[in-house]
Amino acid sequence: MSLFEIKHVKKTFNDLEVLHDISVSVDKGEVVGIIGPSGSGKSTLLRCATMLETMDSGELSYLGEKAAWNDESGRAVYASKQDLRRIKSHYGLVFQSFNLFPHYSVMKNLCDAPICVQGRERGEVEQEALALLKKMGLEGKEDAYPQQLSGGQQQRVAIARALNMNPDILFFDEPTSALDPELTGEILKVIRQLADEDMTMVIVTHEMAFARDVADRVIFMDGGYIVEEGLPEDVISNPKEERTRQFLSRFSENG
Amino acid sequence: MQSITMFDVISQIASGFGTTLLIFFATLIFSMPLGILMALGRMSKSTILSSVIKAIISILRGTPLMLQLIVVFYGPYYLFGVKLPTGWRIGATLIGFSINYAAYFAEIFRAGIQSIPVGQTEAASVLGYTKGQTFSKIIFPQMVKRVIPPVTNEVITLVKDTSLAFVLAVQEMFTYAKQVSASMSSLMPLFVAGVFYYVFNLLVSFIMNRLEKRLSYYD
Numbered sequence: 001m002s003l004f005e006i007k008h009v010k011k012t013f014n015d016l017e018v019l020h021d022i023s024v025s026v027d028k029g030e031v032v033g034i035i036g037p038s039g040s041g042k043s044t045l046l047r048c049a050t051m052l053e054t055m056d057s058g059e060l061s062y063l064g065e066k067a068a069w070n071d072e073s074g075r076a077v078y079a080s081k082q083d084l085r086r087i088k089s090h091y092g093l094v095f096q097s098f099n100l101f102p103h104y105s106v107m108k109n110l111c112d113a114p115i116c117v118q119g120r121e122r123g124e125v126e127q128e129a130l131a132l133l134k135k136m137g138l139e140g141k142e143d144a145y146p147q148q149l150s151g152g153q154q155q156r157v158a159i160a161r162a163l164n165m166n167p168d169i170l171f172f173d174e175p176t177s178a179l180d181p182e183l184t185g186e187i188l189k190v191i192r193q194l195a196d197e198d199m200t201m202v203i204v205t206h207e208m209a210f211a212r213d214v215a216d217r218v219i220f221m222d223g224g225y226i227v228e229e230g231l232p233e234d235v236i237s238n239p240k241e242e243r244t245r246q247f248l249s250r251f252s253e254n255g
Numbered sequence: 256m257q258s259i260t261m262f263d264v265i266s267q268i269a270s271g272f273g274t275t276l277l278i279f280f281a282t283l284i285f286s287m288p289l290g291i292l293m294a295l296g297r298m299s300k301s302t303i304l305s306s307v308i309k310a311i312i313s314i315l316r317g318t319p320l321m322l323q324l325i326v327v328f329y330g331p332y333y334l335f336g337v338k339l340p341t342g343w344r345i346g347a348t349l350i351g352f353s354i355n356y357a358a359y360f361a362e363i364f365r366a367g368i369q370s371i372p373v374g375q376t377e378a379a380s381v382l383g384y385t386k387g388q389t390f391s392k393i394i395f396p397q398m399v400k401r402v403i404p405p406v407t408n409e410v411i412t413l414v415k416d417t418s419l420a421f422v423l424a425v426q427e428m429f430t431y432a433k434q435v436s437a438s439m440s441s442l443m444p445l446f447v448a449g450v451f452y453y454v455f456n457l458l459v460s461f462i463m464n465r466l467e468k469r470l471s472y473y474d
Binding site: 097100101 | 372
């Protein structure tokens, strides 16, 4: 059984079909990198997976629990609010623009949802939060507000916030795209560390070298289709498809 | 022979100050929550609800408050033939002020809510917050901070607008000032009332400034 599975997703924005019948499944402990040019649908796929967008049609499930399926007319229907709330606790999402809550301290950013949404005990949640902050190299920052931190620190807080919900799978939507190249490294280091701990992750990224290093599998998307999928050394180093070669050549030219 | 002293003038005018304060605080207490509800209705996905609220706001902002006060006061009689006791004056005043100010606050709150980046709602959604929790814990506190400057403007205007209650012969400060001024054939009582309004507004500005500073803890 796959930990995460999305099947035959179709998504249209104003007559423009951005996802054409995409299917992806991820097993426990797997790290999947999704690469592709802007507008290829990779972010939309992630947003459908995390239910920030509703699919026009398709199936979505976490740990075998169905979040959405097609009705007889072939349109996606979603599970009840209560079921969705429970299913949401299986995954976390790290945004490109962090989206930390600016009026909450770092500690409250990490602890509020576990306490108020998951109903976990404050003491235990806070202890886990402190351990996570330490792991992220953010010791002593628990009382700071997001605005007082650098972009790289904010993104590490965002990762810690997602992890403090104890998700089974973590999605990253271009986690380093809003950061200075100098700060990119610290985020990649954190993600690599999570991969070493067998965290299940799906990472949309433009960092090809990173995708090759850290991913167990790479998906190349273009124009709303999965063009190529496979081991990173195959897809990134020896792409079969012409379109993949074209896309990757721009990265090698730029160094 | 001058029988009215300055002290008499001030104490006469001050005797209406309680009613002025009542109109001021009651309007704030009723219009702010009503404004939030109207803002939410205005942003509702239901086009019927949002267009109805939009039309109401447009009328309340587009016609004089004085006219609205008169309509609220006489409406029950002319429309339904209901005779209400004299005490209805203050009731009509508070209702008129509250719905009028709610319309202004609704637009301020709507702009404030819409200025919060959509990423905040998305982050809350992924973390499993309900819509109600997202509004009360994430959106509302950030909105409050952003709307303090325009709300301060409205509150200052409200202090001065309370004087419009004189049109329903409510015994508030301005009504007294006008009476005393007429009986003395002097502008002095009006200046005294002006000083009352001005000092009141200095206090309002001071308090709103303090509030703004307190809410800037996360800048």
